[in-house]
Amino acid sequence: MEINKIILIGAGNVATHLAIALKNAGFSIVQVYSRDIVNAEVLAGMVEASAIDNLKQMDVTSDMYILSVSDGAIETIAHEMPLVKGVVVHTAGSVPMEVLNRFNLYGVFYPFQTFTKDKELDFKKVPVLIEGNISHSKNVIIEVAQHISTRVQKANGEHRKALHIAAVFACNFVNHLYVLADDLLEKQGMEFSLLEPLISETTRKALSIKPVHAQTGPARRNDKQVIQLHQESLNGETFHHDIYALISESIIRTYETERNSERN
Protein backbone atom coordinates (compact mmCIF):
# COMPACT_ATOMS: atom_id res chain seq x y z
CA MET A 1 0.00 0.00 0.00
CA GLU A 2 1.32 3.40 -0.85
CA ILE A 3 -0.37 6.12 1.11
CA ASN A 4 0.95 9.59 0.62
CA LYS A 5 -1.57 12.37 0.07
CA ILE A 6 -3.67 13.47 3.02
CA ILE A 7 -6.23 16.28 3.30
CA LEU A 8 -7.18 17.92 6.57
CA ILE A 9 -10.71 19.24 6.92
CA GLY A 10 -10.55 21.54 9.93
CA ALA A 11 -7.82 23.73 11.37
CA GLY A 12 -8.40 23.55 15.13
CA ASN A 13 -6.27 21.97 17.88
CA VAL A 14 -6.65 18.35 16.84
CA ALA A 15 -6.26 19.12 13.13
CA THR A 16 -3.11 21.13 13.85
CA HIS A 17 -1.40 18.47 15.97
CA LEU A 18 -2.39 15.74 13.52
CA ALA A 19 -1.24 17.66 10.45
CA ILE A 20 2.15 18.37 12.01
CA ALA A 21 2.65 14.78 13.18
CA LEU A 22 1.64 13.41 9.76
CA LYS A 23 3.87 15.88 7.93
CA ASN A 24 6.81 14.93 10.20
CA ALA A 25 6.11 11.25 9.49
CA GLY A 26 6.59 11.90 5.77
CA PHE A 27 3.07 12.26 4.43
CA SER A 28 2.12 15.09 2.07
CA ILE A 29 -0.57 17.31 3.45
CA VAL A 30 -2.14 18.40 0.18
CA GLN A 31 -4.85 20.76 1.41
CA VAL A 32 -6.22 22.22 4.60
CA TYR A 33 -9.89 23.20 4.55
CA SER A 34 -11.55 25.60 6.95
CA ARG A 35 -14.70 27.72 6.64
CA ASP A 36 -12.42 30.54 7.70
CA ILE A 37 -9.68 30.90 5.08
CA VAL A 38 -7.37 32.66 7.56
CA ASN A 39 -7.41 29.62 9.86
CA ALA A 40 -6.86 27.33 6.88
CA GLU A 41 -3.90 29.44 5.79
CA VAL A 42 -2.24 29.39 9.22
CA LEU A 43 -2.21 25.59 9.37
CA ALA A 44 -1.51 25.16 5.64
CA GLY A 45 1.53 27.38 6.06
CA MET A 46 2.88 25.12 8.79
CA VAL A 47 2.69 21.93 6.71
CA GLU A 48 3.29 23.23 3.15
CA ALA A 49 -0.30 22.61 2.07
CA SER A 50 -2.80 24.71 0.09
CA ALA A 51 -5.52 26.44 2.03
CA ILE A 52 -9.13 26.19 0.83
CA ASP A 53 -12.45 27.46 2.23
CA ASN A 54 -14.68 25.90 -0.42
CA LEU A 55 -15.36 22.17 -0.38
CA LYS A 56 -15.73 22.18 -4.19
CA GLN A 57 -12.03 22.99 -4.47
CA MET A 58 -11.13 19.77 -2.72
CA ASP A 59 -8.61 17.51 -4.43
CA VAL A 60 -10.38 14.20 -5.11
CA THR A 61 -7.29 12.07 -5.69
CA SER A 62 -5.92 11.96 -2.13
CA ASP A 63 -5.48 8.79 -0.08
CA MET A 64 -7.03 10.02 3.13
CA TYR A 65 -9.42 12.79 4.22
CA ILE A 66 -9.38 13.63 7.90
CA LEU A 67 -12.48 15.43 9.16
CA SER A 68 -11.34 17.11 12.32
CA VAL A 69 -14.14 19.57 13.07
CA SER A 70 -16.71 19.98 15.84
CA ASP A 71 -18.92 16.92 16.36
CA GLY A 72 -21.99 18.72 15.08
CA ALA A 73 -20.32 19.78 11.81
CA ILE A 74 -19.03 16.34 10.75
CA GLU A 75 -22.20 15.08 9.10
CA THR A 76 -22.92 18.36 7.29
CA ILE A 77 -19.42 18.66 5.87
CA ALA A 78 -19.38 14.98 4.91
CA HIS A 79 -22.50 15.59 2.82
CA GLU A 80 -21.09 18.67 1.15
CA MET A 81 -17.78 17.06 0.26
CA PRO A 82 -17.18 15.62 -3.22
CA LEU A 83 -17.55 11.82 -3.39
CA VAL A 84 -13.85 11.07 -3.03
CA LYS A 85 -12.34 7.62 -3.46
CA GLY A 86 -9.81 7.81 -0.64
CA VAL A 87 -10.57 6.84 2.96
CA VAL A 88 -12.64 9.45 4.81
CA VAL A 89 -12.27 9.48 8.59
CA HIS A 90 -13.40 11.65 11.44
CA THR A 91 -11.55 12.16 14.72
CA ALA A 92 -14.48 12.30 17.16
CA GLY A 93 -15.07 10.09 20.18
CA SER A 94 -18.84 10.32 20.27
CA VAL A 95 -19.82 10.29 16.60
CA PRO A 96 -20.70 6.97 14.91
CA MET A 97 -18.56 5.97 11.95
CA GLU A 98 -21.76 5.59 9.89
CA VAL A 99 -22.25 9.33 9.41
CA LEU A 100 -19.60 8.89 6.69
CA ASN A 101 -21.35 6.03 4.89
CA ARG A 102 -21.97 7.90 1.64
CA PHE A 103 -18.31 7.19 0.87
CA ASN A 104 -17.04 3.77 -0.14
CA LEU A 105 -14.13 3.80 2.30
CA TYR A 106 -14.55 5.37 5.69
CA GLY A 107 -13.74 5.03 9.33
CA VAL A 108 -12.58 6.72 12.50
CA PHE A 109 -9.19 7.99 13.59
CA TYR A 110 -9.62 8.99 17.25
CA PRO A 111 -6.51 10.32 18.99
CA PHE A 112 -7.16 9.90 22.69
CA GLN A 113 -5.51 12.97 24.17
CA THR A 114 -6.32 16.54 25.10
CA PHE A 115 -4.71 19.02 22.73
CA THR A 116 -3.47 22.52 23.39
CA LYS A 117 -2.86 24.55 20.28
CA ASP A 118 0.45 26.15 21.19
CA LYS A 119 2.05 23.24 22.97
CA GLU A 120 4.04 20.66 21.05
CA LEU A 121 3.01 17.12 21.81
CA ASP A 122 4.74 13.77 21.53
CA PHE A 123 2.18 12.00 19.36
CA LYS A 124 4.10 8.70 19.64
CA LYS A 125 2.54 8.00 23.06
CA VAL A 126 -0.98 9.10 22.21
CA PRO A 127 -3.38 6.14 21.92
CA VAL A 128 -5.07 6.24 18.51
CA LEU A 129 -8.34 4.30 18.38
CA ILE A 130 -9.33 3.28 14.91
CA GLU A 131 -12.31 1.76 13.13
CA GLY A 132 -12.97 1.10 9.44
CA ASN A 133 -16.04 0.08 7.44
CA ILE A 134 -14.22 -2.69 5.55
CA SER A 135 -10.82 -4.26 5.94
CA HIS A 136 -9.24 -2.07 3.25
CA SER A 137 -10.29 1.11 5.07
CA LYS A 138 -9.05 -0.38 8.33
CA ASN A 139 -5.67 -1.25 6.84
CA VAL A 140 -5.16 2.23 5.43
CA ILE A 141 -6.13 3.87 8.72
CA ILE A 142 -3.89 1.55 10.74
CA GLU A 143 -0.95 2.21 8.45
CA VAL A 144 -1.30 5.97 8.71
CA ALA A 145 -1.86 5.81 12.49
CA GLN A 146 1.17 3.60 13.08
CA HIS A 147 3.38 6.18 11.38
CA ILE A 148 2.64 8.67 14.13
CA SER A 149 1.78 6.60 17.23
CA THR A 150 3.03 3.44 18.93
CA ARG A 151 -0.34 2.91 20.58
CA VAL A 152 -2.80 2.13 17.79
CA GLN A 153 -5.73 -0.09 18.67
CA LYS A 154 -9.10 -1.01 17.18
CA ALA A 155 -12.18 0.28 18.95
CA ASN A 156 -15.78 0.18 17.81
CA GLY A 157 -18.36 2.88 18.44
CA GLU A 158 -19.33 1.52 21.86
CA HIS A 159 -15.70 1.39 22.98
CA ARG A 160 -15.08 4.89 21.72
CA LYS A 161 -18.15 6.28 23.43
CA ALA A 162 -17.11 4.71 26.75
CA LEU A 163 -13.60 6.11 26.29
CA HIS A 164 -14.88 9.56 25.53
CA ILE A 165 -17.14 9.57 28.60
CA ALA A 166 -14.30 8.18 30.72
CA ALA A 167 -12.13 11.03 29.44
CA VAL A 168 -14.77 13.57 30.35
CA PHE A 169 -14.70 12.24 33.92
CA ALA A 170 -10.92 11.82 34.21
CA CYS A 171 -9.91 14.97 32.37
CA ASN A 172 -12.62 17.62 31.88
CA PHE A 173 -14.32 17.04 35.21
CA VAL A 174 -11.03 16.64 37.05
CA ASN A 175 -9.96 20.02 35.72
CA HIS A 176 -13.22 21.52 36.93
CA LEU A 177 -12.54 20.15 40.42
CA TYR A 178 -9.17 21.94 40.22
CA VAL A 179 -11.08 25.12 39.31
CA LEU A 180 -13.33 24.70 42.36
CA ALA A 181 -10.31 24.06 44.61
CA ASP A 182 -8.52 27.11 43.19
CA ASP A 183 -11.63 29.24 43.92
CA LEU A 184 -11.62 28.18 47.58
CA LEU A 185 -7.92 28.91 47.98
CA GLU A 186 -8.12 32.24 46.18
CA LYS A 187 -10.83 33.45 48.56
CA GLN A 188 -8.35 32.92 51.42
CA GLY A 189 -5.45 34.51 49.52
CA MET A 190 -3.67 31.21 48.96
CA GLU A 191 -1.96 29.85 45.86
CA PHE A 192 -3.13 26.85 43.83
CA SER A 193 0.51 25.68 43.76
CA LEU A 194 0.17 24.62 47.41
CA LEU A 195 -1.81 21.69 46.00
CA GLU A 196 0.93 20.63 43.61
CA PRO A 197 2.60 17.85 45.68
CA LEU A 198 -0.78 16.49 46.59
CA ILE A 199 -2.09 16.54 43.02
CA SER A 200 1.05 14.87 41.68
CA GLU A 201 0.91 12.13 44.30
CA THR A 202 -2.80 11.53 43.71
CA THR A 203 -2.23 11.11 39.98
CA ARG A 204 0.84 8.94 40.42
CA LYS A 205 -0.99 6.68 42.84
CA ALA A 206 -4.12 6.30 40.72
CA LEU A 207 -1.98 5.28 37.74
CA SER A 208 0.19 2.82 39.68
CA ILE A 209 -2.53 1.00 41.61
CA LYS A 210 -6.18 0.70 40.62
CA PRO A 211 -7.88 4.04 41.51
CA VAL A 212 -10.50 2.26 43.60
CA HIS A 213 -7.69 1.12 45.93
CA ALA A 214 -6.09 4.58 46.07
CA GLN A 215 -9.09 6.36 47.57
CA THR A 216 -8.50 8.40 50.74
CA GLY A 217 -10.33 11.25 52.46
CA PRO A 218 -13.28 11.87 54.77
CA ALA A 219 -15.86 10.18 52.54
CA ARG A 220 -13.70 7.07 52.17
CA ARG A 221 -13.62 6.82 55.98
CA ASN A 222 -17.31 7.82 56.12
CA ASP A 223 -16.21 10.54 58.57
CA LYS A 224 -19.56 12.28 58.91
CA GLN A 225 -18.22 14.94 61.27
CA VAL A 226 -15.65 16.29 58.80
CA ILE A 227 -18.05 15.95 55.87
CA GLN A 228 -20.68 17.98 57.73
CA LEU A 229 -18.14 20.61 58.76
CA HIS A 230 -16.99 21.01 55.16
CA GLN A 231 -20.53 21.17 53.83
CA GLU A 232 -21.50 23.84 56.34
CA SER A 233 -18.63 26.05 55.29
CA LEU A 234 -19.59 25.61 51.62
CA ASN A 235 -23.25 26.43 52.15
CA GLY A 236 -23.32 29.73 50.30
CA GLU A 237 -21.76 28.39 47.14
CA THR A 238 -24.24 26.19 45.42
CA PHE A 239 -22.10 24.14 43.03
CA HIS A 240 -19.22 23.67 45.47
CA HIS A 241 -21.73 22.49 48.04
CA ASP A 242 -23.76 20.23 45.78
CA ILE A 243 -20.72 18.65 44.15
CA TYR A 244 -19.17 18.05 47.58
CA ALA A 245 -22.37 16.32 48.74
CA LEU A 246 -22.90 14.20 45.64
CA ILE A 247 -19.34 12.92 45.21
CA SER A 248 -19.04 12.22 48.95
CA GLU A 249 -22.22 10.18 48.77
CA SER A 250 -20.90 8.30 45.74
CA ILE A 251 -17.63 7.51 47.55
CA ILE A 252 -19.47 6.40 50.70
CA ARG A 253 -21.63 4.02 48.64
CA THR A 254 -18.65 2.66 46.71
CA TYR A 255 -17.00 1.41 49.90
CA GLU A 256 -20.16 0.52 51.84
CA THR A 257 -19.79 -3.24 51.52
CA GLU A 258 -16.11 -3.07 52.40
CA ARG A 259 -16.77 -0.95 55.50
CA ASN A 260 -19.53 -3.29 56.65
CA SER A 261 -17.32 -6.34 56.32
CA GLU A 262 -14.48 -4.56 58.15
CA ARG A 263 -16.90 -3.92 60.99
CA ASN A 264 -18.03 -7.55 61.27
Added chain:
Amino acid sequence: MEINKIILIGAGNVATHLAIALKNAGFSIVQVYSRDIVNAEVLAGMVEASAIDNLKQMDVTSDMYILSVSDGAIETIAHEMPLVKGVVVHTAGSVPMEVLNRFNLYGVFYPFQTFTKDKELDFKKVPVLIEGNISHSKNVIIEVAQHISTRVQKANGEHRKALHIAAVFACNFVNHLYVLADDLLEKQGMEFSLLEPLISETTRKALSIKPVHAQTGPARRNDKQVIQLHQESLNGETFHHDIYALISESIIRTYETERNSERN
Protein backbone atom coordinates in the same frame (compact mmCIF):
# COMPACT_ATOMS: atom_id res chain seq x y z
CA MET B 1 16.29 26.90 71.26
CA GLU B 2 17.25 23.28 71.60
CA ILE B 3 14.53 20.95 70.51
CA ASN B 4 15.35 17.30 70.57
CA LYS B 5 12.80 14.97 72.10
CA ILE B 6 9.59 14.31 70.19
CA ILE B 7 6.71 11.97 70.97
CA LEU B 8 4.33 10.61 68.36
CA ILE B 9 0.77 9.89 69.40
CA GLY B 10 -0.60 7.72 66.61
CA ALA B 11 1.02 5.15 64.33
CA GLY B 12 -0.90 5.57 61.06
CA ASN B 13 0.27 6.88 57.67
CA VAL B 14 0.89 10.49 58.68
CA ALA B 15 2.53 9.53 61.99
CA THR B 16 4.79 7.06 60.20
CA HIS B 17 5.99 9.49 57.51
CA LEU B 18 6.46 12.26 60.07
CA ALA B 19 8.35 10.07 62.54
CA ILE B 20 10.73 8.87 59.84
CA ALA B 21 11.34 12.37 58.47
CA LEU B 22 11.94 13.77 61.97
CA LYS B 23 14.27 10.92 62.91
CA ASN B 24 16.22 11.45 59.67
CA ALA B 25 16.44 15.17 60.47
CA GLY B 26 18.21 14.34 63.76
CA PHE B 27 15.41 14.48 66.34
CA SER B 28 14.99 11.77 68.97
CA ILE B 29 11.64 10.06 68.76
CA VAL B 30 11.26 9.11 72.40
CA GLN B 31 7.95 7.27 72.35
CA VAL B 32 5.26 6.14 69.95
CA TYR B 33 1.77 5.76 71.40
CA SER B 34 -1.05 3.73 69.86
CA ARG B 35 -4.14 2.14 71.39
CA ASP B 36 -2.91 -0.96 69.65
CA ILE B 37 0.52 -1.86 71.05
CA VAL B 38 1.41 -3.86 67.94
CA ASN B 39 1.00 -0.77 65.74
CA ALA B 40 2.99 1.31 68.22
CA GLU B 41 5.76 -1.30 68.17
CA VAL B 42 5.98 -1.39 64.38
CA LEU B 43 6.58 2.35 64.12
CA ALA B 44 8.69 2.54 67.31
CA GLY B 45 10.94 -0.14 65.84
CA MET B 46 11.52 1.99 62.71
CA VAL B 47 12.65 5.07 64.65
CA GLU B 48 14.32 3.58 67.74
CA ALA B 49 11.55 4.72 70.08
CA SER B 50 9.68 2.99 72.91
CA ALA B 51 6.17 1.77 72.18
CA ILE B 52 3.37 2.55 74.63
CA ASP B 53 -0.39 1.89 74.63
CA ASN B 54 -1.17 3.69 77.87
CA LEU B 55 -1.18 7.48 78.00
CA LYS B 56 -0.10 7.40 81.67
CA GLN B 57 3.25 5.99 80.55
CA MET B 58 3.92 9.08 78.48
CA ASP B 59 7.24 10.85 79.06
CA VAL B 60 6.40 14.38 80.26
CA THR B 61 9.79 15.96 79.59
CA SER B 62 9.70 15.99 75.78
CA ASP B 63 9.85 19.11 73.62
CA MET B 64 7.03 18.27 71.27
CA TYR B 65 4.01 15.96 71.24
CA ILE B 66 2.51 15.24 67.84
CA LEU B 67 -1.07 14.02 67.88
CA SER B 68 -1.50 12.27 64.58
CA VAL B 69 -4.72 10.34 65.01
CA SER B 70 -8.17 10.44 63.43
CA ASP B 71 -9.87 13.84 63.70
CA GLY B 72 -12.49 12.51 66.08
CA ALA B 73 -9.90 11.08 68.51
CA ILE B 74 -7.78 14.23 68.91
CA GLU B 75 -9.85 15.90 71.61
CA THR B 76 -10.36 12.73 73.66
CA ILE B 77 -6.68 11.82 73.65
CA ALA B 78 -5.68 15.42 74.43
CA HIS B 79 -7.84 15.24 77.54
CA GLU B 80 -6.44 11.91 78.65
CA MET B 81 -2.81 12.91 78.17
CA PRO B 82 -0.72 14.13 81.13
CA LEU B 83 -0.38 17.93 81.31
CA VAL B 84 2.97 18.09 79.56
CA LYS B 85 5.07 21.25 79.30
CA GLY B 86 6.28 20.75 75.73
CA VAL B 87 4.40 21.95 72.67
CA VAL B 88 1.40 19.79 71.80
CA VAL B 89 0.30 19.84 68.17
CA HIS B 90 -2.15 17.97 66.02
CA THR B 91 -1.78 17.30 62.29
CA ALA B 92 -5.40 17.71 61.15
CA GLY B 93 -6.70 20.09 58.53
CA SER B 94 -10.21 20.50 59.85
CA VAL B 95 -9.73 20.54 63.63
CA PRO B 96 -9.35 23.90 65.42
CA MET B 97 -6.13 24.44 67.34
CA GLU B 98 -8.19 25.24 70.44
CA VAL B 99 -9.10 21.61 71.16
CA LEU B 100 -5.59 21.52 72.67
CA ASN B 101 -6.03 24.55 74.96
CA ARG B 102 -5.67 22.70 78.23
CA PHE B 103 -1.94 22.76 77.51
CA ASN B 104 0.18 25.91 77.89
CA LEU B 105 1.87 25.51 74.53
CA TYR B 106 -0.03 24.13 71.60
CA GLY B 107 -0.60 24.49 67.93
CA VAL B 108 -1.01 22.75 64.59
CA PHE B 109 1.48 20.99 62.34
CA TYR B 110 -0.46 20.21 59.14
CA PRO B 111 1.51 18.46 56.40
CA PHE B 112 -0.41 19.12 53.21
CA GLN B 113 0.07 15.88 51.32
CA THR B 114 -1.59 12.52 50.85
CA PHE B 115 0.36 9.72 52.50
CA THR B 116 0.68 6.10 51.53
CA LYS B 117 2.06 3.86 54.23
CA ASP B 118 4.49 1.79 52.19
CA LYS B 119 5.76 4.47 49.85
CA GLU B 120 8.70 6.64 50.81
CA LEU B 121 8.03 10.32 50.40
CA ASP B 122 10.25 13.35 49.93
CA PHE B 123 9.02 15.42 52.84
CA LYS B 124 11.21 18.37 51.77
CA LYS B 125 8.63 19.43 49.16
CA VAL B 126 5.56 18.91 51.31
CA PRO B 127 3.97 22.20 52.40
CA VAL B 128 3.67 22.25 56.19
CA LEU B 129 1.06 24.68 57.51
CA ILE B 130 1.62 25.71 61.05
CA GLU B 131 -0.18 27.61 63.78
CA GLY B 132 0.72 28.22 67.44
CA ASN B 133 -1.20 29.66 70.40
CA ILE B 134 1.65 32.05 71.40
CA SER B 135 4.85 33.04 69.68
CA HIS B 136 6.95 30.54 71.65
CA SER B 137 4.79 27.65 70.46
CA LYS B 138 4.94 29.04 66.93
CA ASN B 139 8.73 29.29 66.99
CA VAL B 140 9.15 25.73 68.22
CA ILE B 141 6.77 24.39 65.60
CA ILE B 142 8.44 26.38 62.81
CA GLU B 143 11.88 25.19 63.84
CA VAL B 144 10.84 21.54 63.83
CA ALA B 145 8.94 21.94 60.56
CA GLN B 146 11.84 23.64 58.80
CA HIS B 147 14.07 20.69 59.61
CA ILE B 148 11.96 18.44 57.41
CA SER B 149 10.36 20.74 54.81
CA THR B 150 11.37 23.71 52.68
CA ARG B 151 7.75 24.84 52.39
CA VAL B 152 6.69 25.90 55.88
CA GLN B 153 4.05 28.59 56.11
CA LYS B 154 1.68 29.98 58.73
CA ALA B 155 -2.01 29.29 58.29
CA ASN B 156 -4.85 29.92 60.70
CA GLY B 157 -7.88 27.71 61.15
CA GLU B 158 -9.82 29.33 58.31
CA HIS B 159 -6.90 28.91 55.90
CA ARG B 160 -6.45 25.33 56.95
CA LYS B 161 -10.10 24.51 56.55
CA ALA B 162 -10.13 26.01 53.05
CA LEU B 163 -6.98 24.07 52.19
CA HIS B 164 -8.44 20.84 53.49
CA ILE B 165 -11.64 21.30 51.50
CA ALA B 166 -9.63 22.27 48.42
CA ALA B 167 -7.62 19.08 48.88
CA VAL B 168 -10.80 17.03 49.13
CA PHE B 169 -11.84 18.45 45.74
CA ALA B 170 -8.43 18.25 44.04
CA CYS B 171 -7.33 14.92 45.47
CA ASN B 172 -10.05 12.74 47.03
CA PHE B 173 -12.77 13.71 44.55
CA VAL B 174 -10.39 13.62 41.60
CA ASN B 175 -9.47 10.07 42.54
CA HIS B 176 -13.14 9.16 42.69
CA LEU B 177 -13.60 10.51 39.16
CA TYR B 178 -10.74 8.20 38.13
CA VAL B 179 -12.67 5.35 39.80
CA LEU B 180 -15.80 6.21 37.80
CA ALA B 181 -13.77 6.42 34.57
CA ASP B 182 -12.11 3.08 35.31
CA ASP B 183 -15.57 1.52 35.86
CA LEU B 184 -16.75 2.67 32.45
CA LEU B 185 -13.64 1.35 30.71
CA GLU B 186 -13.68 -1.95 32.56
CA LYS B 187 -17.25 -2.64 31.42
CA GLN B 188 -15.98 -2.43 27.82
CA GLY B 189 -12.88 -4.54 28.54
CA MET B 190 -10.51 -1.58 28.28
CA GLU B 191 -7.57 -0.61 30.48
CA PHE B 192 -7.39 2.49 32.68
CA SER B 193 -3.86 3.04 31.35
CA LEU B 194 -5.37 4.25 28.05
CA LEU B 195 -6.16 7.42 29.99
CA GLU B 196 -2.59 7.94 31.16
CA PRO B 197 -1.39 10.48 28.52
CA LEU B 198 -4.60 12.41 28.91
CA ILE B 199 -4.47 12.46 32.71
CA SER B 200 -0.82 13.54 32.72
CA GLU B 201 -1.49 16.35 30.25
CA THR B 202 -4.56 17.53 32.18
CA THR B 203 -2.59 17.73 35.40
CA ARG B 204 0.42 19.40 33.79
CA LYS B 205 -1.79 22.00 32.14
CA ALA B 206 -3.79 22.83 35.28
CA LEU B 207 -0.55 23.38 37.19
CA SER B 208 1.09 25.51 34.50
CA ILE B 209 -1.82 27.82 33.68
CA LYS B 210 -4.72 28.66 35.96
CA PRO B 211 -7.14 25.67 35.87
CA VAL B 212 -10.04 27.91 34.86
CA HIS B 213 -8.16 28.65 31.62
CA ALA B 214 -7.31 25.00 31.02
CA GLN B 215 -10.89 23.77 30.79
CA THR B 216 -11.89 21.76 27.71
CA GLY B 217 -14.66 19.29 26.89
CA PRO B 218 -18.32 19.23 25.85
CA ALA B 219 -19.58 21.26 28.84
CA ARG B 220 -16.94 23.96 28.26
CA ARG B 221 -18.27 24.30 24.71
CA ASN B 222 -21.85 23.92 25.98
CA ASP B 223 -22.20 21.14 23.40
CA LYS B 224 -25.69 19.99 24.38
CA GLN B 225 -25.78 17.21 21.80
CA VAL B 226 -22.72 15.39 23.17
CA ILE B 227 -23.76 16.02 26.76
CA GLN B 228 -27.18 14.50 26.10
CA LEU B 229 -25.67 11.52 24.27
CA HIS B 230 -23.35 10.84 27.21
CA GLN B 231 -26.10 11.21 29.77
CA GLU B 232 -28.35 8.81 27.89
CA SER B 233 -25.69 6.14 27.86
CA LEU B 234 -25.12 6.62 31.61
CA ASN B 235 -28.80 6.39 32.50
CA GLY B 236 -28.70 3.11 34.33
CA GLU B 237 -25.85 4.08 36.64
CA THR B 238 -27.12 6.61 39.09
CA PHE B 239 -23.96 8.21 40.46
CA HIS B 240 -22.18 8.28 37.10
CA HIS B 241 -25.23 9.95 35.61
CA ASP B 242 -25.86 12.44 38.41
CA ILE B 243 -22.22 13.45 38.72
CA TYR B 244 -22.00 13.90 34.96
CA ALA B 245 -25.07 16.14 35.01
CA LEU B 246 -24.05 18.24 38.01
CA ILE B 247 -20.43 18.90 37.04
CA SER B 248 -21.44 19.65 33.44
CA GLU B 249 -23.95 22.19 34.72
CA SER B 250 -21.31 23.72 36.98
CA ILE B 251 -18.87 24.02 34.05
CA ILE B 252 -21.55 25.52 31.78
CA ARG B 253 -22.37 28.14 34.43
CA THR B 254 -18.71 28.95 35.05
CA TYR B 255 -18.19 30.00 31.42
CA GLU B 256 -21.65 31.45 30.77
CA THR B 257 -20.58 35.09 30.81
CA GLU B 258 -17.57 34.33 28.63
CA ARG B 259 -19.68 32.45 26.06
CA ASN B 260 -22.27 35.22 25.94
CA SER B 261 -19.64 37.85 25.33
CA GLU B 262 -18.02 35.69 22.62
CA ARG B 263 -21.40 35.54 20.93
CA ASN B 264 -21.98 39.30 21.00
